[in-house]
Amino acid sequence: MGDFIIAFADWIWGTPMLVVLMGGGSILLFHSGFVPFRKIGHAISLLRGKYDDSNIPGQITSFQALSSAIAATVGLGNISGVAIAITMGGPGAIFWMWVSAFVGMATKFYTCSLAIMYRGKDSRGEVQGGPMYVIEEGMGKKWKFLSYIFCIAGVMGLLAIFQANQLTAVFRTVILEPAGLDEGEKTKWIIGITMMIIVAIVILGGIKRIANVASKLVPFMVGLYFITVLIIVFKYIGDVPDMLVKIVTDAFSGEAAAGGAVGAVIIIGARRAAFSNEAGIGTAPMVHGASKNNEPIREGLIAMLGPFIDTIVVCTLTALVIMLTGVWQTTESDGVRLTLAAFDTALPGVGRYLLMVAVLxxxxxxxxxxxxxxxxxxxxLFGADKADYYNYFYLITIVAGAVASLQVVVSLVDGMYAVMAIPTMISTFYLAPKVKAASKDYFKRMKSN
Structure with missing residues (x-):
C-alpha cells in the first residue's frame, strides 16, 4: 500500500500537476493583468483592517482569515519542505518555488475572490465558502461531482499526519535523545497522544476558537522564526550573494538534482511550493469564504499575500540558512532534521531550541x-449534524502520523493535494471572467471614492 501511495504521488506530481498549477496559474496571472504585482500596496492596506465591517455576514474578519490560512501554509512546509526540496532537487528547486509563488498569488486572488462571490449554505443554514460551494453555486448542479471529488480528497489529504511526524522527529532529536530518554516506538506513541490532546482542546471549539488562536500565534511564530533566521543570515552575510546566484544557476543546470535533469528540479520546486503555499489546491478559499466581507475582490487581494509571505519570504530565508551553513552537502539528514542541523551549525547551543519552539x-x-x-x-459530504465526527477521526490520525514513515506520509498528503487541485482549477478557469469583471468594477469604485 505504501509503495502504491508513493508511486501515485510521484506520477500525478509530474507533468499533470505542472500543467494544472504552473501552467494554469501563469494563464491566470496574465488574465488578471498582473494584479499581484500592481495591487500589492492596496492589498496591504486592506489587511490593516481599513475597510472591515463587523455587520457583514461571515464568521471571522479578513485578518483572522489570512492568519488562519497562513497558520496552515506558513508551517512545516517552510521548514522541512524546503529541506526536502534542496535534498531532492538542489538549490535550483528554490528558484522554481519562487516562480510557483508569484504564479500562486494570481491563483489565490481568483480562488479566494470566487469563495466570497459564490458562498453556499450547509445543512444547518450556516454561510460557507470553498471550492465545493463555488462549483455548486457558480457552475451549477451538473458539475456537483467535482465538489464530491474535492471533498473526498480533502477528508484524506487535510490530515495533520505530516506535522505530527515532523514534530515528533524534532522533539526526539532535540530533547529526548541527548538526555538518553528516547525509547523508540514507545516515545512516538506518547508524543502522538500528547499532541492529540492539545489539538483537541482547540479544535473542538470550532472556527472562531481556531481563528482566535491562529491570529495570536501566527504573528508571534513568524516573528520568532524571522528574527532567528535573520541573525543566521547576517552571520554569513558575505556569502549570501553567491547563494542567490547558485539558486538561479542551478535552476537551469540541474547539477545538484537527483537524476540531474532540469525538469526534475522544476517538478520538485513546484511540488514543494504547492505543499508550502497551497495555491490552487483549494484550502485557503474555505477559510477566506468564512470572512466578514461582501467584496469578493477585496478578499482575493488579501488572500494573495499568503503565497508571498509564505514562499518568497519564509521559504527563502530557510533555504539560505541550509545553504549558508553547508549542511545540505555534508549530512545525510532529511526533512526537519536537515534544518535542525543548519540551526545547530549556525547557532551552537541555542539554535536547535529556537527551531524547536518555532516548529512546535x-x-x-x-x-x-x-x-x-x-x-x-x-x-x-455528510451534513452539518455529522461533521463533528470528523474531528475524532482527525485526532486519531495525529497519533498515526507520529509513528508512520516520512516518505509514505508526504506522498499521501501530496497525492490528495493533487486530486483537490483538479476541481479547484477547473472551477477557477470556468468562472475567471466573472472575477475579471468584478475586478474592473471594484477598482473603478475605489478610484471614484
Whole structure:
C-alpha cells in the first residue's frame, strides 16, 4: 500500500500537476493583468483592517482569515519542505518555488475572490465558502461531482499526519535523545497522544476558537522564526550573494538534482511550493469564504499575500540558512532534521531550541487549521449534524502520523493535494471572467471614492 501511495504521488506530481498549477496559474496571472504585482500596496492596506465591517455576514474578519490560512501554509512546509526540496532537487528547486509563488498569488486572488462571490449554505443554514460551494453555486448542479471529488480528497489529504511526524522527529532529536530518554516506538506513541490532546482542546471549539488562536500565534511564530533566521543570515552575510546566484544557476543546470535533469528540479520546486503555499489546491478559499466581507475582490487581494509571505519570504530565508551553513552537502539528514542541523551549525547551543519552539508553534497552528478544512469537506459530504465526527477521526490520525514513515506520509498528503487541485482549477478557469469583471468594477469604485 505504501509503495502504491508513493508511486501515485510521484506520477500525478509530474507533468499533470505542472500543467494544472504552473501552467494554469501563469494563464491566470496574465488574465488578471498582473494584479499581484500592481495591487500589492492596496492589498496591504486592506489587511490593516481599513475597510472591515463587523455587520457583514461571515464568521471571522479578513485578518483572522489570512492568519488562519497562513497558520496552515506558513508551517512545516517552510521548514522541512524546503529541506526536502534542496535534498531532492538542489538549490535550483528554490528558484522554481519562487516562480510557483508569484504564479500562486494570481491563483489565490481568483480562488479566494470566487469563495466570497459564490458562498453556499450547509445543512444547518450556516454561510460557507470553498471550492465545493463555488462549483455548486457558480457552475451549477451538473458539475456537483467535482465538489464530491474535492471533498473526498480533502477528508484524506487535510490530515495533520505530516506535522505530527515532523514534530515528533524534532522533539526526539532535540530533547529526548541527548538526555538518553528516547525509547523508540514507545516515545512516538506518547508524543502522538500528547499532541492529540492539545489539538483537541482547540479544535473542538470550532472556527472562531481556531481563528482566535491562529491570529495570536501566527504573528508571534513568524516573528520568532524571522528574527532567528535573520541573525543566521547576517552571520554569513558575505556569502549570501553567491547563494542567490547558485539558486538561479542551478535552476537551469540541474547539477545538484537527483537524476540531474532540469525538469526534475522544476517538478520538485513546484511540488514543494504547492505543499508550502497551497495555491490552487483549494484550502485557503474555505477559510477566506468564512470572512466578514461582501467584496469578493477585496478578499482575493488579501488572500494573495499568503503565497508571498509564505514562499518568497519564509521559504527563502530557510533555504539560505541550509545553504549558508553547508549542511545540505555534508549530512545525510532529511526533512526537519536537515534544518535542525543548519540551526545547530549556525547557532551552537541555542539554535536547535529556537527551531524547536518555532516548529512546535508552526506544527500546532497548522494542525488547528487543517482540522477546520477537513471538517468543512466532511460537512459538505455528510451534513452539518455529522461533521463533528470528523474531528475524532482527525485526532486519531495525529497519533498515526507520529509513528508512520516520512516518505509514505508526504506522498499521501501530496497525492490528495493533487486530486483537490483538479476541481479547484477547473472551477477557477470556468468562472475567471466573472472575477475579471468584478475586478474592473471594484477598482473603478475605489478610484471614484
Amino acid at each position: 508553534i508552526f506544527a500546532l497552528s497548522t494542525m488547528f487549521t487543517y482540522s477546520y478544512y477537513g471538517h468543512k469537506c466532511f460537512n459538505y
